[in-house]
Amino acid sequence: MNQDELSQLLIKYNNQTATPDEKRVVEDWYDRVNDTQPTIEHEDYFTIKNKIFEKVKHQLASNAEPVRKNKLKLFRNVFLRAAILLLALVGVSYYFITRTDSKIFDDHLVSTKTHIKPGGNNATLLLADGSQVILNEAVDGQIANQPGVKITKTKSGELIYSFIDDANTQEVKYNTVTTPRGGQYHLILVDGTNVWLNANSSIKFPTVFATDNRKVEVTGEVYLEVSKNKLKPFFVSTNQSEIKVLGTHFNINAYDEEEYQRTTLLEGSIEITKGNVKQVLLPKQQANISKYSNVIKLKEIEDLDAIIAWKNGYFQFEKADLKSVMRQISRWYDTDVSYNGQIPNKEYSGKVPRNVEVKKLIEMLSYTGIYCKIEKNQITVNPK
Incomplete structure (x- = not known):
């Protein structure tokens, strides 16, 4: 399931227009996310958790019902709706940057001799x-x-x-x-x-x-x-x-x-x-x-x-094209960038710390749909 499909499912779920099968997909997705910790320490992650918690308390208070056997399921549904509302605020792309269960990243894309550190x-x-x-x-x-x-x-x-x-x-x-x-x-x-x-x-x-x-x-x-x-x-x-x-x-x-x-x-x-x-x-x-x-x-x-995320230690992309993203990375890591194949006409959004090494950066970028290979001081972008 790609990012656009997930976004549409989240919207339908929150609007209560999803089919039973679609609800099951979203709830299974949420259960996986809820069991997953982010691969990086990120202050926004903890801010999101606190906001979700406050939203849950508010919804539970305003939707109080007698205790039922399916109380646990009800709580999860309320919690999920709050999470979806907040994910919409911070951008679904955040999930793709911080999740750890993806198999997209391939260690072979980075040379074992490559140790490019951040600026x-x-x-x-x-x-x-x-x-x-x-x-x-x-x-x-x-x-x-x-x-x-x-x-x-x-x-x-x-x-x-x-x-x-x-x-x-x-x-x-x-x-x-x-x-x-x-x-x-x-x-x-x-x-x-x-x-x-x-x-x-x-x-x-x-x-x-x-x-x-x-x-x-x-x-x-x-x-x-x-x-x-x-x-x-x-x-x-x-x-x-x-x-x-x-x-x-x-x-x-x-x-x-x-x-x-x-x-x-x-x-x-x-x-x-x-x-x-x-x-x-x-x-x-x-x-x-x-x-x-x-x-x-x-x-x-x-x-x-x-705008000033760079000053505060982050890359932050807001509907940026691929070349714009890679120019920022090239300047910060002092690397050259080339492209293998046609450059996709897509926009990318997300927030990534600038203090990670290139291998970790490439892994995080792969979750947003940017696939790279790096060898020595050269990053090759392989659009898919």
């Missing part, structure tokens, strides 16, 4: 004089001085710029932090702005900002929590647009290999400029900008957590 805190700091600091190799504590600031690496791996004085800040000096494929990093600029870089991304910034503005340049994917300063607006430049900020939280996805640059606002307001076109964003809005035009298309985003 982690890994970045390079380029100083104003051209010297470089490999941040994941640098010792904790002060690692450099720049005009007017000191640069410190914390025990947790953050990079912090701290203001010293105005004595040596007449000339603007720029630093750049760059993550490779398989890297991410968190830094705090001298004005208190927090910056998170995803894999294969960068930010170029002055060590001390000018008197009337704050300007940075970014590539790849970056999440910023900009400190508020009405006297010094914050500007972010990408290869396609400029974003004006007063103080806000937003995510920019501006990878060159992506068809659209996507800027999503979580809090505050920003103004995006592309050519002669300007667009103000409100919270929960996303601006999509094509490489080939100055049109800025707005989209409402309901699940903001999905």
Whole structure:
């Protein structure tokens, strides 16, 4: 039974339009799921369990009946209906990612010599004089001085710029932090702005900002929590647009290999400029900008957590096409991806931790209908 068939059966069961045979299939499926623990520790799993429990208590209280011989069956049916309601909320794909009884995954699809680990805190700091600091190799504590600031690496791996004085800040000096494929990093600029870089991304910034503005340049994917300063607006430049900020939280996805640059606002307001076109964003809005035009298309985003899932340690796909999914995986695991056969025109949804090794990731992806073979540093996708 595939995902679409299961989804339809769950809907019919919950609407009480399923045939006796269909009810039996759903109840057998639920009994298997109820006996199965997820293959990964996942906070959402326990959240779901708690929600199901609360839903069951509510339904039992509102549907109280005299005790019968089939009390156990009644409880299971009520529990099942609550579970189905909640599965509909979180997406049936969650079951396919966390179940352990599937025989889809084949260990032979992964070479025994393959040990590709997930990415982690890994970045390079380029100083104003051209010297470089490999941040994941640098010792904790002060690692450099720049005009007017000191640069410190914390025990947790953050990079912090701290203001010293105005004595040596007449000339603007720029630093750049760059993550490779398989890297991410968190830094705090001298004005208190927090910056998170995803894999294969960068930010170029002055060590001390000018008197009337704050300007940075970014590539790849970056999440910023900009400190508020009405006297010094914050500007972010990408290869396609400029974003004006007063103080806000937003995510920019501006990878060159992506068809659209996507800027999503979580809090505050920003103004995006592309050519002669300007667009103000409100919270929960996303601006999509094509490489080939100055049109800025707005989209409402309901699940903001999905946008910054990468910052919180997850891949989260929301109706993503196969190539989009694999590009994210390629960047994080520093692997190359190829395709064997025709690429299916399907959409994929699900949430997967980014801290698992490739073998476990491929196993989880197989439950969503993505089948891969990996050897050395190459992932081959085999659409079925």
